[in-house]
Amino acid sequence: MTTTPVRPQRPATRRTGGPQTPQGKAAAFVDERLTIAGPIRKQLNKVFPDHWSFMMGEIALYSFVVLLLTGTYLTFFFDASMGDTVYHGRYIPLDGVTMSRAYASTLNISFDVRGGLVVRQIHHWAALMFLAAMVIHMLRVFFTGAYRKPREFNWIIGLLLIVMGVVEGFAGYSLPDDLLSGTGLRIADAIMLSIPVVGTWVSFLVFGGPFPGDQIIGRLYIAHVLLIPALLAGLVGAHLALLVRQKHTQFPGHGRDEHTVRGERIFPVYAAKAGGFFFIVFGACAALGGLVQINPIWLFGPYNPAQVSAGSQPDWYMAMLDGSTRLMPSWEIRAWGHDVPPLFWPTVVMPGILIGLAAMYPFLEAKMTKDRASHNILQRPRDAPVRTSLGAMALTFVMVLFISGGNDLVAKAFDISLNAMTWGGRIALLVGPPIAYVFTYRICLGLQRHDREVLEHGIETGIIKRLPTGEFIEVHQPLGPTDDHGHGLLPYAGAAVPKRMNEVGRSPLRHIGGFFFPVKEKPEIEAELDAIALAQVDHEHATELPD
Amino acid sequence: MSENVTETSAEELQKLTPEERMIAAAEADGVHIIHRRDRFPIRGTKAEKRAERAVSAFFVLAALAGIGFIVAFVAVPFHWQLPGKSQNFKYYTPLLGGLLGLMLALLGFGAVLWAKWLMPEEEVEQDRHDEPSSEADKMLIEATLAVGLNDTGLPRRKLLMRSLGLAGGAVATVPLVALVGAMIKRPGKQLDHTPYGTLLATGKYPDGVPLIYADGRRVSSDDLEPGGVATVFPVGYVLDAASPTLLIRLRPGQKVQSRSGQASYQVGDYVAYSKICTHAGCPASLYEQQTSRLLCPCHQSQFEVLKDAKPVFGPATRSLPKLPLGLETGSDGRQYLVALHDFHEPIGPGFWERS
Numbered sequence: 001m002t003t004t005p006v007r008p009q010r011p012a013t014r015r016t017g018g019p020q021t022p023q024g025k026a027a028a029f030v031d032e033r034l035t036i037a038g039p040i041r042k043q044l045n046k047v048f049p050d051h052w053s054f055m056m057g058e059i060a061l062y063s064f065v066v067l068l069l070t071g072t073y074l075t076f077f078f079d080a081s082m083g084d085t086v087y088h089g090r091y092i093p094l095d096g097v098t099m100s101r102a103y104a105s106t107l108n109i110s111f112d113v114r115g116g117l118v119v120r121q122i123h124h125w126a127a128l129m130f131l132a133a134m135v136i137h138m139l140r141v142f143f144t145g146a147y148r149k150p151r152e153f154n155w156i157i158g159l160l161l162i163v164m165g166v167v168e169g170f171a172g173y174s175l176p177d178d179l180l181s182g183t184g185l186r187i188a189d190a191i192m193l194s195i196p197v198v199g200t201w202v203s204f205l206v207f208g209g210p211f212p213g214d215q216i217i218g219r220l221y222i223a224h225v226l227l228i229p230a231l232l233a234g235l236v237g238a239h240l241a242l243l244v245r246q247k248h249t250q251f252p253g254h255g256r257d258e259h260t261v262r263g264e265r266i267f268p269v270y271a272a273k274a275g276g277f278f279f280i281v282f283g284a285c286a287a288l289g290g291l292v293q294i295n296p297i298w299l300f301g302p303y304n305p306a307q308v309s310a311g312s313q314p315d316w317y318m319a320m321l322d323g324s325t326r327l328m329p330s331w332e333i334r335a336w337g338h339d340v341p342p343l344f345w346p347t348v349v350m351p352g353i354l355i356g357l358a359a360m361y362p363f364l365e366a367k368m369t370k371d372r373a374s375h376n377i378l379q380r381p382r383d384a385p386v387r388t389s390l391g392a393m394a395l396t397f398v399m400v401l402f403i404s405g406g407n408d409l410v411a412k413a414f415d416i417s418l419n420a421m422t423w424g425g426r427i428a429l430l431v432g433p434p435i436a437y438v439f440t441y442r443i444c445l446g447l448q449r450h451d452r453e454v455l456e457h458g459i460e461t462g463i464i465k466r467l468p469t470g471e472f473i474e475v476h477q478p479l480g481p482t483d484d485h486g487h488g489l490l491p492y493a494g495a496a497v498p499k500r501m502n503e504v505g506r507s508p509l510r511h512i513g514g515f516f517f518p519v520k521e522k523p524e525i526e527a528e529l530d531a532i533a534l535a536q537v538d539h540e541h542a543t544e545l546p547d
Numbered sequence: 548m549s550e551n552v553t554e555t556s557a558e559e560l561q562k563l564t565p566e567e568r569m570i571a572a573a574e575a576d577g578v579h580i581i582h583r584r585d586r587f588p589i590r591g592t593k594a595e596k597r598a599e600r601a602v603s604a605f606f607v608l609a610a611l612a613g614i615g616f617i618v619a620f621v622a623v624p625f626h627w628q629l630p631g632k633s634q635n636f637k638y639y640t641p642l643l644g645g646l647l648g649l650m651l652a653l654l655g656f657g658a659v660l661w662a663k664w665l666m667p668e669e670e671v672e673q674d675r676h677d678e679p680s681s682e683a684d685k686m687l688i689e690a691t692l693a694v695g696l697n698d699t700g701l702p703r704r705k706l707l708m709r710s711l712g713l714a715g716g717a718v719a720t721v722p723l724v725a726l727v728g729a730m731i732k733r734p735g736k737q738l739d740h741t742p743y744g745t746l747l748a749t750g751k752y753p754d755g756v757p758l759i760y761a762d763g764r765r766v767s768s769d770d771l772e773p774g775g776v777a778t779v780f781p782v783g784y785v786l787d788a789a790s791p792t793l794l795i796r797l798r799p800g801q802k803v804q805s806r807s808g809q810a811s812y813q814v815g816d817y818v819a820y821s822k823i824c825t826h827a828g829c830p831a832s833l834y835e836q837q838t839s840r841l842l843c844p845c846h847q848s849q850f851e852v853l854k855d856a857k858p859v860f861g862p863a864t865r866s867l868p869k870l871p872l873g874l875e876t877g878s879d880g881r882q883y884l885v886a887l888h889d890f891h892e893p894i895g896p897g898f899w900e901r902s
Binding site for chain 1: 572573575576578581582584588589591593620625626627629639640641642643645646647648649651653654655656657658659660661662663666667669670671672673674675677679704727730731732733734737738755761765778780786787788789790791794822823827828829830832833844845846847850854858860861862863864865895896897898899900901
């Protein structure tokens with residue numbers, strides 16, 4: 001290799017700093033075709049504020065991804081047919097039983113497909129987690145006022161996601177055509193029948209004839225694996241696009257204002273954290289799917305309209321509708337040869353009203369408070385006591401319905417009369433919410449006052465001092481400058497006020513801990529690290545932007 | 548600030564360090580780095596090595612859990628076995644889920660700790676650019692839209708507008724008609740009768756429709772003990788949603804109050820009601836002998852059997868329809884139960900057309 005040709009030097013003007021590395025060349029390859037160096041950089045630099053409560057939406061998003069992955073796997077084995085078959089699989093207790101192909105293939109996934117059961121259970125757990133995370137995320141958004149202008153669209157999209165998620169979940173757990181889900185479908189049919197004027201037509205349209213017909217599983221299947229997931233994916237996309245466009249809300253605090261957002265950039269720190277969190281969520285679903293049995297359909301048997309199991313419970317997000325149905329008094333409207341059954345009110349009218357109220361809430365609040373400003377800074381729940389109390393009222397209403405959805409189990413567990421549980425639920429549904437409103441309102445005011453008290457008098461140190469006069473006083477640590485009487489001058493700014501001594505005066509210096517023991521460096525290294533940290537603190541204090 | 552950077556020439560950027568260039572890039576996007584600190588300003592200290600080892604340990608353990616998953620997937624028995632045989636298969640699903648969860652969670656925790664322990668700590672501020680569109684922008688879009696709309700001629704050409712609306716309406720309606728029209732089924736009177744009526748209408752059963760059990764045996768009048776119940780069906784319709792019927796043998800001395808004209812529906816101590824709850828259609832399955840009450844486990848409606856199965860608690864509003872029973876002497880000389888008519892009202896949940 002003595003004759004290595006000398007490459008001609010590229011003219012420097014052709015491309016300044018032309019790529020030398022393979023990754024640089026790859027980037028240039030893409031950029032020369034798409035011209036995206038600028039837009040990509042902008043996305044990498046997007047800033048995410050960090051707060052634990054912001055993770056709820058992430059959990060919902062990640063469990064949705066888990067659902068798509070596991071659900072696709074399940075479609076390879078599931079047969080959405082109501083045609084009869086005689087079971088001869090590995091689960092011997094059901095050998096020779098006539099059942100639908102849907103039920104038989106679900107048994108097949110559970111017993112004959114290697115690892116099928118764990119994926120089925122992960123899918124079911126992820127569905128429960130998806131809905132739970134969405135609901136908790138919604139509560140977080142509600143109680144902090146994050147839905148206020150300019151984010152009303154995203155509030156409504158989120159609400160639609162929950163409603164569609166419930167429909168998707170119901171369609172999904174109806175697919176195995178087992179006794180439990182078949183009973184659920186029977187009730188769904190009764191709900192459709194209860195709609196005035198068009199009820200029977202709706203029911204016959206959905207089921208293709210009188211219940212159960214031979215169509216419903218196939219129709220639910222295509223809704224469950226194509227129509228609703230596509231809708232959900234579209235709504236999730238819109239939800240995230242609006243979030244990127246409008247940027248995150250953030251809690252009030254030092255250096256936080258309405259026109260900026262503080263946090264970490266997406267690349268690399270936030271990406272590593274969020275990516276890691278996806279795997280943690282997936283891992284939690286997987287562990288639940290493996291270790292905690294869910295929906296053991298082989299114990300329920302195939303659907304049979306003559307059978308039902310006592311104490312049967314739907315998935316948690318349906319319990320509320322179940323509860324409202326159980327509490328509804330037997331009020332039926334019969335007039336002019338027509339009938340409106342009592343089932344109509346708690347299952348069609350009530351959810352309609354609740355969803356409508358929730359969708360309208362941002363606009364109703366703006367109208368009531370005459371607050372038409374844009375808000376990017378969140379409120380602590382205590383600082384909006386009316387909203388918080390209304391939320392507590394709604395939560396109490398829903399919780400009473402939720403508990404009533406399992407009132408037979410509660411009655412059995414605590415040896416209470418079932419009828420007493422029903423009456424208790426009816427009364428609590430009316431009495432509970434106003435009580436919750438009053439209590440929450442008072443608690444909010446109390447917390448507000450305590451914040452002001454600490455700002456005025458300082459933190460209780462727990463140190464008792466005896467004065468020369470013999471009087472005992474508790475020493476208070478002021479949080480900032482004080483006036484001549486020792487009263488704090490800091491105003492309340494909407495941020496959390498430290499209430500304990502170990503919440504203040506956190507060292508700005510480095511802290512790096514081990515799992516069990518602090519890591520000690522050599523003394524000279526420790527000293528050098530301290531010096532670097534101190535220098536940086538000084539530098540930041542000197543250059544900090546005035547707020 | 549952002550304007551400055553975009554005006555900075557590539558030559559000027561060349562002179563900066565990569566770190567300074569990164570800060571310039573952030574500034575270009577309205578992102579200001581308020582605070583940024585290397586967690587290990589001195590390279591290679593004990594603490595840094597330890598943090599790196601710890602994060603790597605998570606990743607290595609994740610890989611091991613993944614290998615464990617594959618081994619378990621292939622090697623652990625998973626076939627269901629009857630009790631008495633080896634129950635090893637019970638470990639299969641927990642092992643797979645546990646190891647999969649471990650692998651994913653360890654990878655996840657590793658990544659989070661990598662960010663928290665090894666990547667620089669930073670606090671960054673981004674401008675929101677949340678000002679409303681400028682007046683100029685608003686005027687320009689408004690003009691673009693207004694002139695564009697005018698160019699179409701729709702505002703003044705009423706005929707065009709109306710005919711277009713007509714065509715649009717047709718295009719929107721046709722798929723709806725095609726889909727709904729394909730799916731729609733006329734309910735007619737289908738909900739008003741049950742298989743009992745269907746069978747009687749065939750004329751094959753002049754003495755009444757034979758009642759059978761789920762296994763196909765005919766129901767004889769000496770099958771049940773007093774106080775006993777059984778689910779029975781019209782012959783040939785065991786899986787039909789409208790056919791489940793609850794046959795109750797009363798205890799001696801019990802009497803059922805009947806609606807007028809239905810006293811003859813009872814045969815001896817036997818009385819039969821539709822098992823389908825009149826509330827939401829679940830089978831009202833739980834019969835309490837002592838109180839003669841039927842409970843529907845779905846929403847806890849309770850029916851008083853001795854009072855014509857009238858609802859006495861819960862959301863149900865209507866009595867369970869009563870089946871007119873009769874007796875037929877079989878070729879073996881035993882007395883068999885038959886249904887003489889269909890139920891005299893629709894069974895199951897209420898609906899608009901039901902009066």
